[in-house]
Amino acid sequence: MIHVTALTKRFDDVAAVDDVSFQVAAGEVFGLLGPNGAGKTTTLRILATLLKADSGDAVVAGFDVAREPESVRRTIGVVNGGMGLYDRLTGREILHYFGRMYDLSKPAIERRIAELDDLLTLGDALSKRAGTFSTGMKQKIVIARAVLHDPRVIFFDEVTSGLDVMARRAVLDVVKAYPSTERAVVYSTHVMSEVEELCDRAAVLYRGKLVADGTVEELIRDGGEDSLERSFFALVERSGLVDADGAAVAA
DSSP states (O other), rough: EEEEEEEEEEEEEEEEEEEEEEOOOOOOEEEEOTTTTTHHHHHHHHHHSOOOOSSSEEETTTTTTTHHHHHHTHHHEEEETTOOOOSSSBBHHHHHHHHHHHHHHHHHHHHHHHHHHHHHGGGGGTTGGGGGGGHHHHHHHHEEEEEEEHEEEEEETTTTTTTOHHHHHHHHHHHHHHHTTBEEEEEEEEEHHHHHOOSSSSEEEETTEEEEEEEEEHHHHHHHHSSSHHHHHHHHHHTBOOOOSSOOOOO
């Protein structure tokens, strides 16, 4: 579903993404695991055609992100923690607005809203104006908007930050339920427990470089520790990107 080869993106003298390669199969939740500044968001923005890579190749659902950006955009959904809503519109009005942008008919939009209401428990968020929403209600509508057109690939970027326990659980349930034989999810996070719960495979990123990738069990084994968190630090330290005291090594 996704093929990334030697992807590189620099901002001045900083390599935000440095020769990164990985693949994501249909039916998978694939994790991008790393701290802030690891290159997760930059990678997702390139895959979503929001940034252009300096070098390397990326193909999403059969479309080249550099040569076929419009086709990529039609087949993906993007959710992050900073996406805004139109405060004067109700949740239903927002979904109708975006549904028409995806060339969906009004009956098709209503059918899809009913399906997403069952999945996300949208409830009052459909009838209230977005300016009155709680953080959890906003995130539910943001997710509904991103998957309204039933995209083959959806990118989640640090989506649970700031959510209460109920909203967070709703988000995680959507992530787990979404993959199928024709769909995949890329889930970016720094939270180890979310990777352990959600991801079929994951890539460990640090300072723009891919340190390791594999199933959670493989990452734990390769790190030689008894937990994903401990193995994460072991893998990063072994990469030579940090010194023995945990300080970043100059590139």
